[in-house]
Amino acid sequence: MSILRLGLCVSGVYAMFLLWAVAQERLSVPFQSIDGQSADRFKSALFIGICQSCLGSLAALIYIYMRGERGSSPCSLLGLDVVTTNGLSKEKTDGSRSTKVSSNERARKADTATSGRRSPCSLLLLGYLQCSLFISIAAPFGFASLSHITYPTMVLAKSCKLVPVMIMNIILYRRRFAPHKYLVVAMVTTGITMFMFSGKERPSKGSNESTSQSPYAQLIGITYVLVDIFLDGAVNSTQDEIFLRYKVTGQQMMFWMNIFSTLLTLILGTLPLPYIPVLHPSTDARFELASALVFVREHPSIVVPLLQFSLTSALGQLFIFETLQHFGSLTLVTITLTRKMFTMILSVLVYSHWLTAGQWVGATIVFAGISVEAWVKRKDVHAKRVIEEKEKAKIKTL
Template identity: 60%
Template structure:
């Protein structure tokens, strides 16, 4: 049995891992959205291959998940069980939950009237399509998040990504017809008001983008950026709701899901990268007729300064997912919600310091409203879990009290 010191040490490692990996990931993500100087130093160009970025991260994520599963392999466990391809593949990680895109988990939820699936053919017939569905959502969500950074500041994007509860709720209702507690609608209202305040009370949009169009350039950029973020969040919500359904119906661990979804994402993005697609806004902004892989490799060759943030982006995103699943496995979703909530706040502060963003008092107020709404969600979850723990302890005590008089009576009858 692990001692209290061991538990504290494990928790400290998880917290440090999530913070360090995703703070570094955020810095590299924002750096990749701004121009890089060419090799001769005469020009500066933006990297326009978001699918290539996704390929790099998903490839490293699937590799790290496989390495994690191999290192945690139990004696006598077959490869089919290790990879989640066997109906008997159940281990202590089954309680894990999360996203495959370096994003946070929503916790285990009950399936909507569906019995758990354990057929030996379930992987091919029902589980694999779910993984493919998640991979499509993730693949096409990432470019919209990357494109949004050309129109809104990174703190605005972090704040919007903190509101994933909204699209997750909507997609769960639309796709799987699930109902939610009343307080969640209060959280959604606070988040919506906070985002509106942040975007409406900002003052740097026009200067940041240097737009020279008709009308209000700040308003135009905000509308475009928020539209991209909305699409990104809707696809993220569809991903999370599908992952919730997988965990509710199938006996898989978080690391197994991380492996398969990222592997399928790598195959999908690699296929897209080698196709000579025409110019497609957001999804394929490279030159029409040129493959994204060639465009990305040419850019790296002429702009070598991109290599470091690119490697940092892929590596920290992959390792960060492992720390998230480790936290879920040993401490549950409540602890993870607390860690990720504060991490996003520090991500905003770090972005403001590192890249010298200027936030108005109204934007800080909007940020406070958003995090207040998310804090309500965390507080309610903590209260519910604490209440369940108290009920379980009382049941244990009552059952022991019930057994004690019975044993006493038996000893009394024996004496007589």
Template identity: 60%
Template sequence: MCLWRVLYVSRKYLFLLCIEGVTDRIYIDQVWAIAQERLSVPFQSIDGKSFDKFKSPLFMGTCQSAMSSLSALIYILIRRKSGEPLQQTLGLSHADATKHDSKPANGSANGDSNGHARPRRDSKASNDSARFSRRALLLRYLQCSFFITSAAPFGFAALSYISYPAMVLGKSCKLVPVMLMNVLLYRRRFARYKYLVVFMVTAGITVFMYFGGEKKKSKSHSTSSITNTGPYASSIGLGYLLINLALDGATNSTQDEIFARHRVTGQQMMLFINLFCTLLTSFLSVLPLPYIPVIHPSESGTTELAGALEFVRTHPNIITPLVQYSLTGALGQLFIFETLQHFGSLTLVTITLTRKMFTMLLSVVVYNHKLTVGQWLGTGIVFAGISVEAYVKRRDVHAKRVIQEKEKAKIKSL
């Protein structure tokens, strides 16, 4: 399978093998999206007398995070070097921790692609941050887990007020909160062209999805997930979606900060973030919380875990989409964290957002499908944004080569 060829790869050949694994990644992502949408619509009870909606987003999060942490642990242990201490394998200690410098250890993930954090004026604080700190690392993991645990219920609740195509359309603007949170939370500065690229890619994908024919085709199916149709339903759904996007941006920016400050792999980060997510959601699931919109939509006084298990017992047809949601989410995260480690959150989100557009363009070539005028316009805007990125990168590389050649010429003349 292309999946494992992508996972067992050195950084040198990562991009090449990612191209080979595109089919598997797209298939996993599509099955995950279908399972997520399926979990938002009512399920028939075992006696066939009623259709009820699954109202346990924390239980869903627990299933996926537990499966993701298990997948990451298996991957890490398979890749473990002989004689390597377990703490070092898990990224909780380094053999040369005292020599750990403050320079980013994850390549372009912390370079130009994700901006530069402003240096601290206090030299002592700067030296302390350069040393490996297990406590600081675990706190960052916990912070990411809190953001993820908080974001998931809002995304799930938004589907009760807006259609799935509308949800996808809103998610196409994810580049904006990712960049915004990097600036607000960690004072990262981006090159000016980066803001232009983010604007063009976001605008192009939004235009592409808005004028897509897929929205009309799936209208009858997607609207079936909307269970709240009041006069302010769209506004409430949009508010939930904005909160979800803001928390997603905070998550991605914090992950960039972890890679910038600590030498960890994507799978090590995936293990601990999902482990903390599992602990958080499990703790909340066993508390007899009152009715809280979005966070605890179950009946007052009952634990969400008890309600979820009872729902699974009385609605067994939920098991298949729940397993698909957990398994495909875990496998997809292996790709996500590998890309995040080497290329950073902005590149990751750009790849994620443009994946659907490139899939549609591939189907045009292979199956002679037709795109609307609006879709071609959106495609042109996205390609223009990507071209700006490529042009600037090519110019910078050329400038560096010229400087290197001049330095070599000076050395030879001496």
């Protein structure tokens, strides 16, 4: 049963995110208008975010209710009956709270002082909101970068999340890391630099926009990707902090983050904002959501890749959290690492990208660096298991 479940998880992650990657790249190139006289690029990353997060929250909700215990209250199923993992408090569904004095409580005094009288539940929701805000801002930058750099370049850059995650953990939460992680960061940085500056191909074939031929276009695209992955790093470090402090499941986090992302993007999409590069690129008098709907009506060929992108993202997240729950982060790292390699290769084959020898060398260095991280994690997990087995053997002898 375990092998069957692992095979299902691996197949699900591969199938969903490989299709997701194909749809994402398709959304970045021009679409033929319904009259066949023009081809225009879809610029509304906010509308794409609304579709993606809406389906993501719906998929998470269905999963939670299907896998939840019978008789559980909605509050319990959605993770609002908060149990903190640091021994500070437990907030039950009837509103009562039990406290436990420990050394961890003294260590969290500063956090308690700043949070005032907020309940653990409200602090947890604020953490979800923070993650959603970062995601809602980051996604448009990643989408906009495809107007200036090729999709394989963006895929490789997005696979290097370790760098911003480490930096944001150091800046936001004052964490320190093992020496090998800095070696991994150096390898990843070197590889991605070689890949980006060894390429000769223009992005988004078929585009007639002058920005894609500007000598500064690649620099702009790299800047957008850096903003995207640094915000992703802030999301990952905040997620680590939430899992450290609260006893919640991945599906509960997925639901709340997607709900908040949907609300935030809907608000931004319906506000009469002026022209803002990346975040609000509409130049007409309509608000962003109206402009996006008009584009969809005039370019119906966008509907299929948009649905494919949103649906595969929602289902892919479920497979990721299922893998994390039953097989741990080490297995998930291995799956996502190989998936990103196949994503880049698939993009090269499907969309006829041409990579130079320097780009292949750079990609090899990047994936070698990530493999070092996976190997060290495997070693650490094995060492911990050995210690646990020894402790169990001692208890049995007693």
